[in-house]
Amino acid sequence: MKAAIIGATGYGGAELVRILHQHDYIKQYSVYTSSQVGMKFSESYPQFNQITNEQLKEIDIDKISEEVDVVFMATPSGISNELTPKIFERGLTVIDLSGDLRFKDQDVYETWYKKKASPKDVLQKAVYGLTEINREIVKDAKLIANPGCYPTATILGLYPLLKNVKVDLDSIIIDAKSGASGAGRKASLATSYCEVNENFRIYKVNEHQHIPEIEQALKTVNPELGPIKFNTHLVPMTRGIMATIYCKPLNKMTEKSLRDLYQDFYQNDTFVRVREVGNYPSTKEVYGSNYCDIGITYDERTGWVTIVSVIDNLMKGAAGQAVQNLNVMLGIDEGTGLYGPPLFP
Amino acid sequence: MKAAIIGATGYGGAELVRILHQHDYIKQYSVYTSSQVGMKFSESYPQFNQITNEQLKEIDIDKISEEVDVVFMATPSGISNELTPKIFERGLTVIDLSGDLRFKDQDVYETWYKKKASPKDVLQKAVYGLTEINREIVKDAKLIANPGCYPTATILGLYPLLKNVKVDLDSIIIDAKSGASGAGRKASLATSYCEVNENFRIYKVNEHQHIPEIEQALKTVNPELGPIKFNTHLVPMTRGIMATIYCKPLNKMTEKSLRDLYQDFYQNDTFVRVREVGNYPSTKEVYGSNYCDIGITYDERTGWVTIVSVIDNLMKGAAGQAVQNLNVMLGIDEGTGLYGPPLFP
Amino acid sequence: MKAAIIGATGYGGAELVRILHQHDYIKQYSVYTSSQVGMKFSESYPQFNQITNEQLKEIDIDKISEEVDVVFMATPSGISNELTPKIFERGLTVIDLSGDLRFKDQDVYETWYKKKASPKDVLQKAVYGLTEINREIVKDAKLIANPGCYPTATILGLYPLLKNVKVDLDSIIIDAKSGASGAGRKASLATSYCEVNENFRIYKVNEHQHIPEIEQALKTVNPELGPIKFNTHLVPMTRGIMATIYCKPLNKMTEKSLRDLYQDFYQNDTFVRVREVGNYPSTKEVYGSNYCDIGITYDERTGWVTIVSVIDNLMKGAAGQAVQNLNVMLGIDEGTGLYGPPLFP
Amino acid sequence: MKAAIIGATGYGGAELVRILHQHDYIKQYSVYTSSQVGMKFSESYPQFNQITNEQLKEIDIDKISEEVDVVFMATPSGISNELTPKIFERGLTVIDLSGDLRFKDQDVYETWYKKKASPKDVLQKAVYGLTEINREIVKDAKLIANPGCYPTATILGLYPLLKNVKVDLDSIIIDAKSGASGAGRKASLATSYCEVNENFRIYKVNEHQHIPEIEQALKTVNPELGPIKFNTHLVPMTRGIMATIYCKPLNKMTEKSLRDLYQDFYQNDTFVRVREVGNYPSTKEVYGSNYCDIGITYDERTGWVTIVSVIDNLMKGAAGQAVQNLNVMLGIDEGTGLYGPPLFP
Structure with missing residues (x-):
């Protein structure tokens, strides 16, 4: 299975790369950005030197739709509002880590985020991915609004x-x-x-x-x-x-x-x-x-x-829970790729 | 005017030295400890190299009483209970930075500190030195229970x-x-x-x-x-x-x-x-x-x-407020030695 | 394959647990200590709550020899000098993370460590486990002196x-x-x-x-x-x-x-x-x-x-390299359990 | 005596304010900036709330020349090159904390700073203010190139x-x-x-x-x-x-x-x-x-x-040494305003 990470140059995006790199089901992933297209991902994040050779690609939704099965939106709020409906209608599974799809009530979003809300029908289809609470509806979801930290x-x-x-x-x-x-x-x-x-x-x-x-x-x-x-x-x-x-x-x-x-x-x-x-x-x-x-x-x-x-x-509060939700949607072990013990000290 | 700092090897004690070193009225101070007697204070705190030559002396209440006018107790809780009554009865002004003299009710102290409380008469004479609130009674005090941080x-x-x-x-x-x-x-x-x-x-x-x-x-x-x-x-x-x-x-x-x-x-x-x-x-x-x-x-x-x-x-929560109380007791400008602006960044 | 970690309550020991927990060949490990015997390992390191139920056991070499195949010594210098010869002569593979076995010349050790050196014959058998440099001799080793950080x-x-x-x-x-x-x-x-x-x-x-x-x-x-x-x-x-x-x-x-x-x-x-x-x-x-x-x-x-x-x-400078050496000795992929990308930020 | 701090919104500038505020000779100082004109200095640095009411003023050299006696240039490199000659020729004493006046050889500056050097005659008059080494020539200087950290x-x-x-x-x-x-x-x-x-x-x-x-x-x-x-x-x-x-x-x-x-x-x-x-x-x-x-x-x-x-x-490496040089130039105690002991911990 192939995944796309849009907004991969942020910390949440890099954390997704770290997890997916060790994920048994999704070993292939590509990284997209609006700002550093063409650069090697490991130039932006040297910890990935010789671990991944992925290059940052521009966000072309048609191409992405042809190449991948699931899309992680690791973009700041205001981006997913526009992109996610287009990706979703092309039949891809989308997990959005921003706040854009979390509210059923458009007014609430617009009041607190001072941005235009996503279309109502998209918001209705989005499942709030707090896995432990909503596991049953996550199972059947195709569009996840991943919770805030x-x-x-x-x-x-x-x-x-x-x-x-x-x-x-x-x-x-x-x-x-x-x-x-x-x-x-x-x-x-x-x-x-x-x-x-x-x-x-x-x-x-x-x-x-x-x-x-x-x-x-x-x-x-x-x-x-x-x-x-x-x-x-x-x-x-x-x-x-x-x-x-x-x-x-x-x-x-x-x-x-x-x-x-x-x-x-x-x-x-x-x-x-x-x-x-x-x-x-x-x-x-x-x-x-x-x-x-x-x-x-x-x-x-x-x-x-x-x-x-x-x-x-960055993990349970963002990338980790996003992958946890993906695992639930795929029907595989919920902890796939996520069992690494905490790092202490 | 001369001051003694008992428990000078703690962080509160060192902060008292830093303040008193720049205090216009109390330029003479001596430092006492139970653990590193004979060592130069600046060996314990090298930031004071060539600033003070004071040596750490043992806590001999008779000697201290002869040599100084005011005593700062910068000791852990449980010490002042014993020492302060003896110092106070020798006529010295005492400012206690520990919790030992803060409670009017002995039971409360003993319940929360799990230690034997100070004598009732001493507790009654102690003024709770939250300067802004109790300034008027601090003025006439000889014994200050300096508030906790x-x-x-x-x-x-x-x-x-x-x-x-x-x-x-x-x-x-x-x-x-x-x-x-x-x-x-x-x-x-x-x-x-x-x-x-x-x-x-x-x-x-x-x-x-x-x-x-x-x-x-x-x-x-x-x-x-x-x-x-x-x-x-x-x-x-x-x-x-x-x-x-x-x-x-x-x-x-x-x-x-x-x-x-x-x-x-x-x-x-x-x-x-x-x-x-x-x-x-x-x-x-x-x-x-x-x-x-x-x-x-x-x-x-x-x-x-x-x-x-x-x-x-360490300042308003300990040494700074202790000196502020001293200033009030002395009837001098309350901010003497304390006007240094905050250090940022 | 079963491993013992002696000195598991130190940071190096805890890091070994973290790695071995995700190691494909050594999933069974037990933890030994001289100081907190009987306590659950996860009481000492709560990050391992519900991850491992291992209890800290006392260091009984006979028992250890019966139960495990390989021993990691994650003890301070001076301990391995005594214990490792006894473990080694019972036929176990030993990887010592302390400095005790790193010197061929006993005098050098005694001069710099101010402790009695290990027996000469043990020192002669110990291979200095800087994997990239000594990989070929690590392959055949039974006793590894794991390098310092x-x-x-x-x-x-x-x-x-x-x-x-x-x-x-x-x-x-x-x-x-x-x-x-x-x-x-x-x-x-x-x-x-x-x-x-x-x-x-x-x-x-x-x-x-x-x-x-x-x-x-x-x-x-x-x-x-x-x-x-x-x-x-x-x-x-x-x-x-x-x-x-x-x-x-x-x-x-x-x-x-x-x-x-x-x-x-x-x-x-x-x-x-x-x-x-x-x-x-x-x-x-x-x-x-x-x-x-x-x-x-x-x-x-x-x-x-x-x-x-x-x-x-704690990784390439201690626990990571120790496991890397074990992998080489076992003839398995040298990176087994060690491929986790760096954590950034 | 009156001082101007040009570039007061940087950390070096704020440190100059902290020192001059406690300086016995220079209690009056004003603050200049190119970016936040009109704002209260304490809005930019809230630690100075109720300590100074100075407002950030625009850099008008004629006005500054009329109002102050000494100017501290706390600007990034490249600014002093232009401003200092103008201020200096109006008869003011200038202490430049940037690198612009430190080199006798214009080529060296231009090679390493990739900027146009100051005029030769100005560079010749500038004294390198490493106080302990150059104290004697600092005494007679009117223009100080304050050393780098x-x-x-x-x-x-x-x-x-x-x-x-x-x-x-x-x-x-x-x-x-x-x-x-x-x-x-x-x-x-x-x-x-x-x-x-x-x-x-x-x-x-x-x-x-x-x-x-x-x-x-x-x-x-x-x-x-x-x-x-x-x-x-x-x-x-x-x-x-x-x-x-x-x-x-x-x-x-x-x-x-x-x-x-x-x-x-x-x-x-x-x-x-x-x-x-x-x-x-x-x-x-x-x-x-x-x-x-x-x-x-x-x-x-x-x-x-x-x-x-x-x-x-920020002190001996910038603002502190700048004031130390000023003190030497004024013929007053070299440590005026600088005797505060280090803050530890």
């Missing part, structure tokens, strides 16, 4: 609780932190080394475009959910997201019951690991891997729950 | 709101983040480079000993305050604390009114800087300085307030 | 030049830099986060124990080589080594001829990648992989050669 | 040896390392966080524009010096330079005689600190300060000398 960590962290426990819906707070690779590979003062190093910054306060994505997903569990409190911080590190989630259940709980609830919920999910009571994950413990690690506790003093959910933003 | 950022962030606005007391969440220097200068696997670098970790979930300190201080504003939700994270950086604080006011507000409230509250406080609406501080913007920078916003969608408060944990 | 980068960088070009032997300078993981997993002030972060340090000036190892290896190329100049620096990063090597050829050269010489020398070596003229590797470009990337140039102005050689110290 | 560390490290000891001139190797702030404040992929963090890179191999600056300075000691070997590496940290210098004296030496030689040479220089035998500086030990720390050793085995010289590139 923050939403992946957040929704996997909150879902079992909201599904099984009555909580004060207004109490939910998500305090999220990310490494700098989430901003993509580009020249920018805000993500230059001297501005990020030895610094901890809050950004997009109450304005992050992942807010409506999280709300849309959580409303499928409880339609009464109102607007959520969600803030994002930039951590001086390259990879990793932690969502620290607070909320108040309406009734008292025990730590053990909470932990059991999560363990049960994710018992068949290889890539979600629930920690023992009293044990919390750090981001490095999933570094370079497709795992989402979750720790959870109930504070007897306050009656509040704290959930800690970590992922590697 | 997290409490300083948190209380300065919450105080004006709690004082002036009715909030849902159960809604308050403090999600705090700190660099690694807060853990002190010591050999420890948990703070070794490879475990901290490129990693973001939550620690002491619902168990941090700064929780009761924050509660005690905030209850002076509103005695009805219950237990607070407070969690701490380790950021891969050396200096800096950010407290991201969430809470829900009972009535609607505007961003401008909130910002005005804070600006008014701190208008005469050199070291607290309130940001303009829409502007939030990052930790590097107070690096190496005594400033506490605060950003604040009201989210129209959710009706919640977010407060962002940053300090340098 | 700095020597691997240095010798691979210098070997082709010394083999093929006449150089002023006294001109050779090796200025080496390493991330902190080379110091191992332990509590130590010198490698604590605040001492390493935002800091660049030189250490063991003219005294590093890898000096005699490099000299021994290079003297096999040219016995006239005298003592080398070799210094090591600690870089504020976790993984990676760069050796910047300077030396003066006796005759003029061209950049192209130099590059061709290296390219020819390593043309059949998957894990050594020689850069194009004008292109130099950075450490991140081999991060988490078994590659050694080399850039080389000739300065027309000065007539000197500069060689830049980078590796991941 | 690498040359400052390198020349201070080599000068005493070349002046007093016969060395093999072809043996000199300078292996230099720098933090990322040397690249200035700008959006650039090469200095973006994810490309620099956890990475160690060599750059401008044999091509750095500081090579001829070092050669010019060292030739004043020994005109027979030929082209030097000098390479630069990017360290994942913000501030700091280390030059590791190797060279071979023609005769045997002792460590003590070497150390004494350096100690004597710099005995009256506050800002150069020579370490004891066996002790070497790290970059953090001069962080945020104007010190240059030097360690030096002689290797009995090889007969080579190693010199380790560290500075903070």
